[in-house]
Amino acid sequence: MKSQTFRMTMLYDFYGELLTERQKEFYDLYYNEDLSLSEIAENYGVSRQGVRDVIIRAEAVMNDVEEKTGIVKRFMGLQAKIGAIEDAARQLRELNYRRYENPELGRLADTIEKNIAALKE
Amino acid sequence: MKSQTFRMTMLYDFYGELLTERQKEFYDLYYNEDLSLSEIAENYGVSRQGVRDVIIRAEAVMNDVEEKTGIVKRFMGLQAKIGAIEDAARQLRELNYRRYENPELGRLADTIEKNIAALKE
Structure with missing residues (x-):
């Protein structure tokens, strides 16, 4: 599962709130806090397999929404344009x-850079 | 329902694929093709109330996802920055x-405008 960490982090950023509390907790600990399945299992007093099932289910929920809507893909497509x-x-x-040393040109560059930075937040 | 057409069109643009085929059809006819509930009912041989129920359910599905994720709100917030x-x-x-009549400056303006246009697609 961890080989897909970047994609999973993006999915969580967009769709995390569609998950249950428990799915969110385990997902966050596994992908964002980088705990192992066994560590999460021990902390919560559940089996390693149980943790794994919860995370796989969470991924399935988010993958399903993304497959239908393509929203994350759309957002990632914007990044190249923002970079340009x-x-x-x-x-x-x-x-x-x-x-030129023209203050007006300098202000235009500032405006563009400031708004691009805000787009990337 | 139609007082919210702009918002509903945005929701449909992002989340339409989360709906069932029937929900999509009725929603599209009502909001995008501007048919009345009665016209849709007549075309499909169902009651006006039946059409209404399908559309209200479709709205509820999409409103629920948006309430949790805030994705459409996030996208709309980008628009002001893109405008700037x-x-x-x-x-x-x-x-x-x-x-100045400097071709390099002209090309930079072109690049920015072209990529902004692509961001708005």
């Missing part, structure tokens, strides 16, 4: 610095 | 046009 805008804003700042 | 970047790119283009 960020590059352009940096080039604008550099061009202004080495050639 | 779009404004900055337009100002950059105008400033370049009336003062």
Whole structure:
């Protein structure tokens, strides 16, 4: 399961609130806190297999929603475009610095960079 | 129900695939094709109340997911930031046009505008 940690973290970020409290707890401990199945099992006084079942069920719930809606995929597709805008804003700042020193151009680069940073939150 | 058309269209755009085929059909006809409950009822040979129940159930499914995840709200929050970047790119283009006529600046404005347009798709 852990080979998919990045994807699972994204799914949890978007769909975590669709899970039950117990699913959220185990999922969070396993993927975000990096505890092992055995450690979680010991802390909660349940079997390792029981922990595993809960996490697999949580993944299935989120994978099912993602398969239908494609929302996480859509968000990840935005990242490349956001990166391209960020590059352009940096080039604008550099061009202004080495050639124009125009405060208005500097402010435009600031505005773009500030709003791009907010998009990435 | 129709007073909420914009919100319902957004919910459908994100979560429509979580609905059953029948829910999708009725929802689409009502909100996107603007048929009345009675028209849908007549076309499908069911009662007006039956159509209404299906649509209300579809709304409940999508509202429930949105209440938990807040994904549509998050997406709508991005729109203001995208608008601010779009404004900055337009100002950059105008400033370049009336003062610098630098093709590099023009290309940066193009890049930003092209990627912003893609973000809005």
